Amino acid sequence: MNFEYTEEQKAVQAAARDFARNELFPGVIERDTHQKFPAEQIKKMGELGFMGMMVDPQYSGGGMDTISYVLAMEEISKIDASASVCMSVNNSLVCWGLEEFGTAEQKEKYLKPLAAGSIIGAFCLSEPEAGSDATSQRTTAEDKGDHYILNGTKNWITNGNSASVYIVIAQTHPEKRHKGINALIVEKGMPGFVVGKKEDKMGIRGSDTHSLMFTDVKIPKTSRIGEEGFGFTFAMTTLNGGRIGIAAQALGIACGAYELALKYARERKAFGKLLCEHQAIQFKLSEMATKIDAARLLVHKAAYLKDYNKDFVKAAAMAKLFASQIAQEVTTEAVQIHGGYGYVKEFHVERLMRDAKITQIYEGTTEIQKLVISRELIK
Ligand SMILES: Cc1cc2nc3c(=O)[nH]c(=O)nc-3n(C[C@H](O)[C@H](O)[C@H](O)COP(=O)(O)OP(=O)(O)OC[C@H]3O[C@@H](n4cnc5c(N)ncnc54)[C@H](O)[C@@H]3O)c2cc1C
Numbered sequence: 360m361n362f363e364y365t366e367e368q369k370a371v372q373a374a375a376r377d378f379a380r381n382e383l384f385p386g387v388i389e390r391d392t393h394q395k396f397p398a399e400q401i402k403k404m405g406e407l408g409f410m411g412m413m414v415d416p417q418y419s420g421g422g423m424d425t426i427s428y429v430l431a432m433e434e435i436s437k438i439d440a441s442a443s444v445c446m447s448v449n450n451s452l453v454c455w456g457l458e459e460f461g462t463a464e465q466k467e468k469y470l471k472p473l474a475a476g477s478i479i480g481a482f483c484l485s486e487p488e489a490g491s492d493a494t495s496q497r498t499t500a501e502d503k504g505d506h507y508i509l510n511g512t513k514n515w516i517t518n519g520n521s522a523s524v525y526i527v528i529a530q531t532h533p534e535k536r537h538k539g540i541n542a543l544i545v546e547k548g549m550p551g552f553v554v555g556k557k558e559d560k561m562g563i564r565g566s567d568t569h570s571l572m573f574t575d576v577k578i579p580k581t582s583r584i585g586e587e588g589f590g591f592t593f594a595m596t597t598l599n600g601g602r603i604g605i606a607a608q609a610l611g612i613a614c615g616a617y618e619l620a621l622k623y624a625r626e627r628k629a630f631g632k633l634l635c636e637h638q639a640i641q642f643k644l645s646e647m648a649t650k651i652d653a654a655r656l657l658v659h660k661a662a663y664l665k666d667y668n669k670d671f672v673k674a675a676a677m678a679k680l681f682a683s684q685i686a687q688e689v690t691t692e693a694v695q696i697h698g699g700y701g702y703v704k705e706f707h708v709e710r711l712m713r714d715a716k717i718t719q720i721y722e723g724t725t726e727i728q729k730l731v732i733s734r735e736l737i738k
Contacts (some may be wrong), residue, residue: 361370361536364426364430366423366658367423367427368426368427368430368539369614370604371423371427371430372414372427372430372434374407374431374433375409375430375431375434375435376434377437378403378404378409378434378435379434379437379439381434381437382399382400382510383400383438383439383452384404384438384439384500384575385443385608387438387439387486387565387575387705387707387710388704388705388710390439390441390564390565391441391457391485391564391565391704391710392443392564392704393462394557394559394560394564394565395565396441396445396520396521396565396566396567397441397442397445397565398477398521400439400442400469400549401442401445401446401464401476401479401521402430402476403693404435404442404443404446404476405475405476405477406476408421408476409431409435409446409450409476410423410446410449410450410454410474411449411450411473411474411475411476411588412427412428412431412450412456412472413425413428413450413451413454414454414455414458414474415454415458416473418466418470418471418476418515419470419471419475419610420454420458420474422476422480423681424510424662424663424666425603425662425666426663426664426719427667428450428451428603428604428607428664429603429604429606429610429658429659429662430607430660431446432446432604432607432608433608433610433611433613433614433655433658434609435611436607436608436609436610436612436613437611437613437614437615437663438610438615439554439565439712440566440608440611440612440711440714440717441563441564441565441566441714442546442563442564442565443608443611444517444563444566444608444717444721445517445518445521445566445567446480447601447604447605448480448481448482448517448601448608449473449479449480449518449603449610449696451597451600451603451604452474452480452482452526452597452600453480453481453482453524453526454470454473454474454480455597455601456482456526456542456584456593457469457470457473457526457584458470458609459597460542460584460589461584462581464590465544465581465582465584466587466659469524469544470486472523473524476595478522478523478573479518479521479522479523479524480518480522480523480524480526481516481518481519481522481525481526482516482517482525482526482597482601483513483516483525483526483527483528483571483573484513484528484594484598485513485515485516486498486511486512486513486662487514490515490712490721491724491726491727493528493538493591493594493595494522494536494537494540494591495576495583496511496528496529496530497511497512497530498510498513498527498528498529498530498573499510499530499533500528500529500530500533500541500543500578501513501529501531502531505579505580506577506578506579506580507529507531507541507543507577507578507580507583508575508576508577508578509527509529509543509545509551509573509575509577509578510574510575510576511529511572511573512555512570512571512572512573513527513568513570513571513573514555514567514571515558515646515721516569516570516571516572517566517568517721518566518567519554519555519557519567519568519571520554520557520567520569521567521570522547523546523547524544524545525544525546525547525571526542526543526544526545526584527542527543527545527571527573528540528541528542528543528591528594529541529543529590531587531616532583532588535588536599537591538588538591540588540590540591540594541583541584541587541588541589541590542584542585542589542590542593542594543578543582543583543584543590544578544581544582544583544584545573545578546723548575548638549576549577549578550577551574551576552571552573552574552576553571553572553573554569554571554572555569555570555571555572556569556570557580558570560717561713561716561717561725562710562713562716562717563714563717564603564713564715564717567571570647571587580675589648598722598723599600599671599672599675599676599680600656600665600671600675601722602661602664602676602679602722602723602728603658603661603662603671603675603678605679605718605721605722606654606657606658606661606675606678606679606681606682606683606718607662607682608657608718609679609682609685609686609715610654610655610658610682610717611687611716612650612686612690612711612715612718613647613650613651613654613682613685613686613687613690613715614651614688615707615711616689616690616693616694616708616711616712617647617648617651617693617708618690618714619693619697619706619707619708619711620643620644620647620693620697620708621635621644621693623700623706624640624644624696624699627664627698639669640696643692643695643696643707644696646692647689647692647693649689650685650688650689651685651689653685654678654682654685654686657674657677657678657681657682658678658682660674661674661675661677661678670726672731672735673732673735674738676723676728676731676732676735677728677732679718679722679723679728680725680728680729680732682718683718683719683725684716684719684725686718686719687715687716687719689711689715690708690711690714690715691712691713693708693711694708694709694712717729
């Protein structure tokens with residue numbers, strides 16, 4: 360086994376760290392307060408190659424491995440999880456799905472600008488009545504010969520307003536249940552496509568979460584991803600990989616909070632000595648650091664398995680389950696170590712604590728990860 364990163368992986372990690380500190384950190388509290396999408400910063404992330412990291416260079420991607428991707432996700436998430444969720448959706452759901460299953464024309468038209476970061480993508484599976492149970496799709500794509508007519512509502516869509524390209528999952532043959540579902544590429548501005556209200560969220564407030572409405576939107580069949588009825592398998596396969604990105608996000612949030620708590624404990628005095636000289640605080644830091652290391656091992660194992668084309672479904676679900684759980688624990692302890700200062704925005708840890716919660720909900724809740732893991736264990 361080799362726990363060392365390659366020179367290239369180290370360079371990617373350092374570039375992401377520098378970018379996060381120099382470009383994301385300065386306005387992160389303001390963006391959180393005012394729910395402002397980090398548009399300029401995401402544009403720069405595209406220019407630096409962070410929006411299509413694993414895509415083949417022939418489609419304007421970085422041609423990097425998944426380890427490099429999770430290292431970058433961790434660094435960006437330490438500072439700004441709203442930027443990292445945009446990055447994660449674009450990389451692991453939209454770009455990956457198109458590269459793996461798209462046609463040559465779809466890759467040329469959509470994947471290239473998405474991987475270059477000149478446009479942003481969104482992945483639209485969830486609906487008001489279909490969250491964890493994604494088979495209950497109410498959005499319909501009626502087969503009209505050479506095109507589909509799309510009707511329905513999606514909600515909770517990350518990059519909902521800032522995206523230009525949307526992969527929309529919809530039901531074509533309800534009688535076939537999940538085997539009647541299709542994945543369609545929808546462009547912003549198509550007649551009948553309306554971006555709905557922005558959600559006022561507890562965390563990742565800079566991220567752009569919207570509902571989307573489709574009324575008789577005409578989608579050519581050339582915009583379907585894969586064969587007729589492949590949509591549900593497409594969504595589930597794509598989400599398996601996406602979970603590695605969200606696990607890395609949770610890890611980054613935890614690590615960001617831990618680093619702030621460690622720094623604070625080295626500076627703040629109570630009862631005549633530094634906080635880090637009190638054994639109770641030392642024990643907290645020890646547990647936080649150990650949990651983070653364990654989560655990182657799970658995240659990197661899942662990324663490694665994916666890079667070597669091995670079955671990574673269980674590993675990805677375990678990584679997301681564990682990393683999102685320790686993100687709750689570590690961020691809460693980071694606030695505790697800061698005392699009252701942890702409870703105010705200026706010290707950043709309260710935001711990280713709020714941001715951590717979403718990692719237990721999206722791309723499969725904690726309970727759904729346990730279902731995925733147990734299914735793999737007993738199959
Ligand atoms: C900020 C944000 C961004 C999001 N971004 C996107 C996006 O870009 N694209 C997208 O498609 N979706 C997105 N989502 C949606 C997200 O994936 C769903 O919210 C999530 O899958 C849960 O679905 P739900 O909210 O309908 O909860 P429900 O499915 O109703 O679940 C409610 C509770 O019941 C539990 N539960 C459900 N079924 C079971 C079961 N069988 N066994 C045990 N427990 C169960 C759940 O774990 C949960 O605790 C986003 C959500 C949020 C909040």
